[in-house]
Amino acid sequence: MQDLKQQQALDTATFLRVRKWYLLAFATIALTIIVAQILIQQHLNSQLNDSRVINVAGRQRAFSQKLVKEVLMLRSGQSDGPSSPQLLEDLRHTLYVWRTSHNGLQQGNDSIGLPKEENVVILELFADLNPHHEAMVDAAESILRGTEGEQDLPESYNEDLQTLLENEAIFLTKMDAIVNEYDALSKEKLQELKLKEYLLLGISLAILFLEVMFIFRPLSIQIRETISKLIRSQKESDATANEIQRLFLEKEKSLQQLQELNFVIDNAALFASTRRDGTVVFISKKFLALLERPESNMNVPLSEILTADQGQQQYLREVLTSKRKNIRSEEIEISTQTGKHLWLDMSIIPMHQSGLEQSVLILCSDITERKKNQLKVEELTKQNYEENMRQKQLQASKIVEGQEEERKRIAKDIHDGIGQMLTALKFNIESINTDQKEKTKEKVAYLKELTTDLIKGVRTATFNLTPPELEDHGIFPALQKMTVELSKLTGRNILFENKAKRSIRFHSLAETNIYRVTQEAVNNAIKYAEANYILVTINYHDGLLSVVIDDDGKGFDTSILKKGAKHESEGGMGVVFMKERMSYINGRLFINSIPGEGTRVTINYNVKETVLDGTE
Structure with missing residues (x-):
């Protein structure tokens, strides 16, 4: 009954909502149509007035010509006799209509349906036209006054006729301008009407669109949702009936399921239940089989069944008989009656009966194999740690060995190069004989060359040491300085290209090792590859520092590197x-070479940089 009332209330509310929005939509459309019709009718009335004005304005041209024509006809009629009274009457009528229309166009005239002119441009045109119109009117009135009661034309006829003829052309021209202005205003009003109609059309379409989006569409969605709710209610009712039927059928099977559950617990789970004093209430067959205990004589403490070790029994007795409210889980090692050692993951769950007597449920898992595997893993971890330490020690010894080799190389360069040049310098200085001027000049020139070579050797030996640019400014300026100095000392074409967009500093240890590796690669290209062109390119992007050394030397077979052999260099x-x-800085080194075509050495280093912007 409640669902029926709710459904009826929902239907009523939906109907009232739909009716309200539909009435609002239709009222809006009707209001738009009425406003459009009012605007259009107002403009049509205005157009009728404009048409009347244009018609009268155009007729003024014809009346001015008719006026002149009738005046000319008066003169032509004198040869035949007196002036015709009919011709004079026509002239008076023409003058009256012409003058009345002219004034009506400016001031308005209800009798001929002319509104008062408000347009400033047209009034200015009439102001320019009025003197000519008045001159023509005065001339025509002068002629009419001269012919009253007389048979002949007045003496001023020719002069008045001349005035009419002189002003007629000007009147026609200026009247044409006024008619054109009337026409332009009419067209402008027509364009305004078109714009209004387009605007009203746009407003109508916008209103229709808004009604579709905010009235009809939401209403259709609401109606669809209402129908969906009714369908869902029907489905829920059917589902509830089916659920009741299902529960009724399951109730009949509950006893059988409980029996099956007891069988599963008894034969498949490590499960036990004890009293408050720790004696066994129930223990599963699988648990007994794991403990290698018979099923008889179960009215004993569970601690004695679990383990034969006295210390473990005492600990388990305290754990099982202590009062607690929360579940306790721990890993326990036990010893069975047969001497087998087992590891159990034990969960102790306190239970309260209706008689306020506490009992304990024990759920266990056999984790003996996991413990054994864990010990193996720990042993392997220890072995890996020791192996890593040996590798680190070996790596450190190799680095020390490399440093010693570097020292020997520097000492050899100083001994073989600088030392020999100093010895030669000493012997040549001692052999100078001032009495032999020619030989003395030759020896002095030779000593100059020897001194220059000696300076180059000293600079080379000192440059191979750590340059100050590396510590002060970082790897980028240091590599640039190295290429410039080596190019000067060796005469080779050694270039440096920096593709990084900003100044970057790295860890000092990383910068030192990258510098040394780059220095060794360049030295190998100079000494052993006999390269004439060497390009050192450095780039940094997305946390990756890359240094590439390209040379055009003779190259070598890289397969010897896979065998663990050294580079062709023995002194480096x-x-x-x-x-x-x-490897010491977690970087990577790649060497690609083709015999006869050159070598490329690539250094990659991933690191979070520190940008040199004046702050830490």
């Missing part, structure tokens, strides 16, 4: 130590 750090340096 070699490829092995280059890779060790990059």
